[in-house]
Amino acid sequence: MTTQRRDDTRPQSVKERQLDAHRVDRRDSHMTTDQGIPVEDTDNSLKVGERGASLLEDFHLREKVTRFDHERIPERVVHARGSGAHGYFQVYDDSLAEYTRAEFLRDPVAETPVFVRFSTVQGSRGSPDTVRDVRGFATKFYTSQGNFDLVANNFPVFFIQDGIKFPDVIHAVKPEPHNEIPTGASAHDTFWDFVSLQPETMHTVMWLMSDRAIPRSFAMMQGFGVHTFRLINDDGRSTFVKFHWTPKSGVNSLVWDEAQEIAGHDPDFNRRDLWDLIEAGQFPEYEFGVQLIPESDADRFDFDLLDPTKIVPEEEVPVRPVGRLVLNRNPDNFFAETEQVAFCVQNVVPGIGFTDDPLMQARLFSYLDTQLTRLGGPNFASIPINRPIVPVRHTEQDGFHYDEVPLRQANYVPNSITDGYPKPLGENGYVHYPEHEEGPKLRRRPESFADHYSQATLFWNSMSPWEKKHIVEAYRFELGKVARRYIRERVVDHLTHVDHDLAVAVAAGIGVAEPAKAVDNHGRSSPALSQTNKTGDNGIKGRKVAFLVADGVDRASVMVLHEALEREDAVGELLAPADGEVRTADGSPLAVDRAMSTVASVLYDAVVVPDGADAVEKLRTNAYALHFVAEAYKHAKPLAALGAGTTLFETAHLPPFANGINGNGAAAGVIARAESGAPTDEFVAAFMKALAAHRFH
Ligand code: HDE
Numbered sequence: 001m002t003t004q005r006r007d008d009t010r011p012q013s014v015k016e017r018q019l020d021a022h023r024v025d026r027r028d029s030h031m032t033t034d035q036g037i038p039v040e041d042t043d044n045s046l047k048v049g050e051r052g053a054s055l056l057e058d059f060h061l062r063e064k065v066t067r068f069d070h071e072r073i074p075e076r077v078v079h080a081r082g083s084g085a086h087g088y089f090q091v092y093d094d095s096l097a098e099y100t101r102a103e104f105l106r107d108p109v110a111e112t113p114v115f116v117r118f119s120t121v122q123g124s125r126g127s128p129d130t131v132r133d134v135r136g137f138a139t140k141f142y143t144s145q146g147n148f149d150l151v152a153n154n155f156p157v158f159f160i161q162d163g164i165k166f167p168d169v170i171h172a173v174k175p176e177p178h179n180e181i182p183t184g185a186s187a188h189d190t191f192w193d194f195v196s197l198q199p200e201t202m203h204t205v206m207w208l209m210s211d212r213a214i215p216r217s218f219a220m221m222q223g224f225g226v227h228t229f230r231l232i233n234d235d236g237r238s239t240f241v242k243f244h245w246t247p248k249s250g251v252n253s254l255v256w257d258e259a260q261e262i263a264g265h266d267p268d269f270n271r272r273d274l275w276d277l278i279e280a281g282q283f284p285e286y287e288f289g290v291q292l293i294p295e296s297d298a299d300r301f302d303f304d305l306l307d308p309t310k311i312v313p314e315e316e317v318p319v320r321p322v323g324r325l326v327l328n329r330n331p332d333n334f335f336a337e338t339e340q341v342a343f344c345v346q347n348v349v350p351g352i353g354f355t356d357d358p359l360m361q362a363r364l365f366s367y368l369d370t371q372l373t374r375l376g377g378p379n380f381a382s383i384p385i386n387r388p389i390v391p392v393r394h395t396e397q398d399g400f401h402y403d404e405v406p407l408r409q410a411n412y413v414p415n416s417i418t419d420g421y422p423k424p425l426g427e428n429g430y431v432h433y434p435e436h437e438e439g440p441k442l443r444r445r446p447e448s449f450a451d452h453y454s455q456a457t458l459f460w461n462s463m464s465p466w467e468k469k470h471i472v473e474a475y476r477f478e479l480g481k482v483a484r485r486y487i488r489e490r491v492v493d494h495l496t497h498v499d500h501d502l503a504v505a506v507a508a509g510i511g512v513a514e515p516a517k518a519v520d521n522h523g524r525s526s527p528a529l530s531q532t533n534k535t536g537d538n539g540i541k542g543r544k545v546a547f548l549v550a551d552g553v554d555r556a557s558v559m560v561l562h563e564a565l566e567r568e569d570a571v572g573e574l575l576a577p578a579d580g581e582v583r584t585a586d587g588s589p590l591a592v593d594r595a596m597s598t599v600a601s602v603l604y605d606a607v608v609v610p611d612g613a614d615a616v617e618k619l620r621t622n623a624y625a626l627h628f629v630a631e632a633y634k635h636a637k638p639l640a641a642l643g644a645g646t647t648l649f650e651t652a653h654l655p656p657f658a659n660g661i662n663g664n665g666a667a668a669g670v671i672a673r674a675e676s677g678a679p680t681d682e683f684v685a686a687f688m689k690a691l692a693a694h695r696f697h
Contacts (some may be wrong), residue, residue, distance in 0.1 A: 015113035015389050016329075018384070019384055033060055042060065045061040046058035073374060074373060074374050078170055079138075080123065081119055081124065081125055081184075083119075083270065084334075085115070085331070086116075086331065087115075087329065088111045088112060088113055089111070089114050090111050090323055091107070092108060092321070092324070094106050094107065099239050099241075102143070103143060104143040104144065105231075112142065113141075113142045116139045117138045118136060120135060120184065121136065122186065127183050127184040127267075128263035129271055130262045130269050131184035131185055131214075132187070132474065133213055134153050134154065134208065135154040135218070136154075137223035139151075140341065140347075142389045145390070146388045148349045148352060151343045152223040152245065153226060154212060154222055154223055154224070155212060156242075157226065157310065158226055159201045160198070160200060160309070161309055161358065161445065163358060166359075169201070172191050173186050185481075188481060188482065189482050192479060192487050193484070199453070199494055202452050203455045206459045206471065209474035211254070211467065211470050215251075216605075217274070217542065219249050220247050220250060220253075223286065224242070224244055225243030228242060228305045228357060230352070230355060231292070232350075239292050239295065240293040240298060241290050241293070242312055244288070245289075246286060246287045246536075247536055248538040249538040255470070256477065257634070257635065258602045261602045265599070269603070273542075283327055284327045286324070287325075289320055291314070292320065302451075303455065306357045306358070308357055308360070309452070313458070315526055315528065340375065340385055340386070342386050343367060345364055350428075353432065354433075382404070395422070397411055457498050457521055457524075458526055461521065461525040462526045462529040463529070465697075467531060467532070468502075472502065475495070475502075475510075480509070480510050488510050492506055492515050496516070496517065500517045539569075539692050540565070540568050541568065541569040541570065542569065543606070544572075545604060546601065546606070547562065547572055547575065547607075548607065548619055548648070549610060552613065552618070553610050554610055554612040554643065556678035561679055564684045568688065575596045577624070577625075582615070601627075605637060605691060605694070607629055607638075608639075608641070609639075609640070609645030611644055611677065612643070626652045630653065633652075636669065636696045637695060637696075638670075638690035639654075640670075640690075642679055643676040649670075
């Protein structure tokens with residue numbers, strides 16, 4: 001059957017048609033057992049008499065309870081908490097044809113269906129979305145040459161250089177083994193103990209302490225392949241490549257205080273946002289970019305391209321925009337799709353290759369291995385969401401949940417019974433890049449992996465003042481939760497090798513003595529690393545604005561802004577002391593979206609207090625309303641007030657800013673107009689601009 005399509009502007013993709021074959025509509029027949037036997041009654045078990053003993057022969061009771069007992073599968077050992085979406089990918093032109101054989105990267109006509117799963121790393125499946133953590137950004141491209149999985153994160157670097165340390169870093173960050181505390185947090189002793197003893201973590205920990213670790217939306221964060229991959233062209237020439245996703249909505253984050261509150265108000269905040277954006281047709285979009293590095297240039301950097309704790313600064317190798325990803329369809333079923341999807345770093349198509357990055361090499365093993373347990377055996381690739389859109393033909397067979405019925409008996413190669421089929425394709429198949437390798441077997445790191453601080457310093461130097469402030473606060477928060485003082489001291493000691501001011505500022509907040517200066521800051525920066533330079537071209541699409549209303553609100557001052565938001569694909573919600581409707585000043589009804597007590601300012605990007613003396617009078621004595629505006633102000637969000645609405649700010653003890661538009665006599669981001677009546681065009685424009693700017697630090 002065909003399910004409802006969210007994006008009717010596009011023809012159905014091959015993947016959609018394939019999934020259709022597996023979709024079931026529970027409305028199309030009556031209830032049966034697993035064996036297709038019609039069920040008489042599902043509310044009462046079979047008993048001897050009405051009050052008698054239950055009978056073992058009740059196969060429906062047994063099946064129903066057995067199936068329930070076995071509903072759970074192991075959650076992912078990391079990235080357990082995730083949210084998925086369908087979409088499509090398309091390159092802009094054929095300019096990558098000289099670099100890669102991968103068809104989906106060179107054919108601008110091809111729309112490649114994708115499934116994307118975003119995730120946090122530390123927490124379990126039911127943990128809150130807004131914790132301080134790395135976010136996964138994994139994409140399965142169902143290409144005409146088989147599946148390509150880009151299993152990316154929203155940081156461009158990783159904590160460790162060698163995959164053999166992965167169990168260590170994950171054990172350290174996960175809830176502690178004795179008491180399974182804390183959930184979804186790195187602010188605890190074992191994590192910082194590990195960090196303080198493993199300085200290669202320094203660069204990624206800087207990212208973790210930055211606002212990148214608390215994204216406002218999955219649609220507002222970058223994605224990075226982290227490792228250096230290869231593109232391999234028709235002639236077998238290899239070019240090193242770093243993969244980038246850049247959100248069209250800009251890179252925006254929560255602030256920490258807000259993130260913590262949201263974890264209580266709406267633990268599904270990012271998941272809900274993704275779902276709502278897609279349902280509303282405000283499809284998240286990302287640009288796909290590549291940094292291309294000829295093999296001959298590999299040695300020109302002061303770091304090793306194989307070291308996953310390093311970025312290639314965009315100022316040195318620009319990110320070349322090559323394509324676009326759009327997420328336009330929500331999954332039909334969480335378990336069937338988002339939970340069962342299995343991404344494997346080893347899933348590459350001809351034209352994309354691996355490198356000797358020792359982190360990548362361990363990943364090549366780990367994903368398939370973990371999925372054997374998680375998905376119950378070797379046949380998980382034929383679960384509908386994992387199936388490639390091209391036929392799968394090989395002589396591997398059997399195992400749990402085998403769902404093919406192979407014809408003919410030749411299940412080996414070579415054979416003559418089926419004329420040797422299925423036959424390998426030779427050089428038209430996937431050819432591993434024939435890199436020349438030689439050397440002694442060693443357990444060692446190269447000298448080129450030895451510098452752990454320079455790029456942490458580069459990141460720090462590239463931050464705007466407010467980003468730096470948040471980083472210092474994050475270190476203070478996290479280390480403030482570390483009970484063992486010597487661990488705090490060791491971290492501060494490392495920070496002196498990143499930047500003296502940073503180390504001093506952190507030390508001052510956590511009761512550690514001011515450290516002596518260790519090194520001079522190298523002074524280099526990479527402006528592309530700052531979120532302030534990552535504004536998108538999607539304006540205010542998908543942002544949420546709260547209108548605080550009550551009986552007596554001025555209709556025009558609500559509607560003009562509300563309609564302006566809708567035109568730009570943003571969302572305006574009317575919040576009132578009670579759900580239902582309010583009467584406007586002219587006596588007409590206005591539908592309320594939610595009662596104020598069911599939400600909080602942290603769930604919105606901006607707040608509007610419309611005109612209407614009677615309404616504002618009611619809001620001035622409403623603790624929810626006062627807290628709402630005061631908290632939005634505290635979180636540096638855009639605030640707008642019209643006419644009498646401006647007085648609510650005074651009552652909430654915000655500084656006075658009547659009649660300030662766009663910084664004119666007002667705090668930045670506060671747009672207030674004391675005159676009554678509908679907002680002027682200038683007012684609307686100033687508010688839209690503030691909303692797109694996100695915050696005013
Ligand atoms: Fe993963 N990682 N990882 N990882 N990873 C998993 O695979 C692993 C790393 C990433 O939405 C696991 O199916 C090792 C870097 C994402 O389903 C597991 C190492 C990056 C997801 C695994 C790394 C990632 C995973 C757990 C170091 C960014 C979620 C469940 C050598 C480039 C995918 C699973 C999803 C999931 C292993 C490091 C991204 C255990 C051994 C670096 C987005 O196999």
